Amino acid sequence: MNDVRDLTNLTVTHALALLRSGELACTDLVCAFLERIERLEPQLHAFITLTPELALQQAAAADRQYIRARKDNEFAPPLLGIPLAVKDLLALAGVRCTCGSRILDNFVPPYSATAVQRLLDAGVVILGKTNTDEFAMGSSTENSAYGVTRNPWNPAHVPGGSSGGSAAAVAARMTPAALGTDTGGSVRQPASFCGVTGLKPTYGRVSRFGLVAYGSSLDTVGVFARTAEDVALLFSHMAGFDPRDATSVDLPLPLLRLDGDINLKGVRIGVPQEYFVKGIQPEVERVVKAAITHMEKLGAVVLPISLPHTEYALPVYYLIAPAEASANLARYDGIRFGPRVEAESVLDLFCETRGKLFGAEVKRRIMLGTYALSAGYYDAYYGQAQKVRTLIKRDFEKAFELVDVIAAPVAPSTAFKIGEHTDDPLAMYLEDVFTLPANLAGIPGLAFPVGFDHQGLPVGMQLMGAPFGEEMLLRLAHVYQQTTTWHVQAPTGIN
């Protein structure tokens, strides 16, 4: 077990068993990941900030705690010694948090996000903060002010976004798990492009406290790992009510028990016709349909369904999210945090600081959102979008009267080439067409690998569930992963 390659190939669940039994020292595990990061980071650029000193300190403390636990039967926290990477949109006290933006270049948060703090309390070791599109606005991680992250399956391709750094790091075995955020697909789409498992929880299930706000009615904190089992384990320690987030929901979290039972008898899977339309890459359709057939063979009942307002999700999202963003990002004015561009008047200071330090996509969305909320246009754009959002939500409510889960592709294509969409914002937005509806309706979504295209790039499948139905999604993916091997394939684009 001392081969570095083997250690970085461990799942969270397996590593935890070895740490607990004393067969593996946390310091060895963390060193293996830090060495692999050092080797692969120049090729992939998955991180904005690395925290090796913090990681080694936490690892040494974890080793001491495990020794005490074994000797004196002391309590060991449930995730003690498990390495984790955190998207640079979630606050970790004392460590720079840039959100992929120059406007927060030197910002050091004085507190940690609740999701991060809960995992720290459960014993995780932090390896670093991962790359993201600026303020999570993007679908490729090309909008980061700190450089482009590359896809471990083929470095000429994007890792997806906005949590592209986290997805690439998990795929490349630079970390066994990572946190992301999902406002319009930012966990599921990069999980699909990088061939890993990623969960977007129900809105309100995981506290947003310490998640830097983009679209507050849509933002969720999610998690990446290489198996549904690992995702379930981490999710169970992040979720739950938090008095610091007024939209966090006070509901008990079911014990996520993913047992060895591979029977899907009686599970009703809905396949929405609107997600298999012209324009989707034929291989994506073929591979996702094969995965659905596989689940049918395991006992699931597959039913065709319709979500008639699907085509409106894109324009609805690209009015609501920018509108919320234009308000949320008003706080970046050069006064309280981040660098500032000096000017004679306060107004000029605001305008110059924001004009110089925000990137193009952030400015574009602030402009779009400001327009949608401005006098004379509010009803036609923002108001109408919120009404159509109701129709989209109702589509799902009706569907979940008939089926337990909805199966669909995550994105219309596999990972596209770096630079392919950078000059055409609308073409980039179209990448999100299958992930936006779940955010607008607030329902959970899970992405996991179900095959490859002819270029050897991973294809992901998306399962969507009723509100607070994460357990069902994770159980289906777990059963799928116990009976297939797509999720254990390692990327071929790195050395």
Added chain:
Amino acid sequence: MTPMLTPQEVEHIARLARLALTDEEKKRFRQQLSEILEYAARLQALDTGDILPTFSVLPSQNVLRADEIQRSLDTEDILRNAAKTEDHQFRVPPVLDVP
């Protein structure tokens, strides 16, 4: 078809959004925002006469808590992130005209 945004509208939005834009940016955003808004105009074809908006997916309600004294963040930790401070305050250019 939605008419193209005018240069004056772009200036107006930029001013509302407190963004100093270059001439090149104004030109590009005018084109791109017009295209996106034209795409979004398809929403207007839907009849939503009796549909209520979904501002939040959760039932909206006031969230109350007991008014208890809690520790707040340390002032120094907060001020450390500001570009300019003086006497435990954020320093900004003059807000009022001094005669």
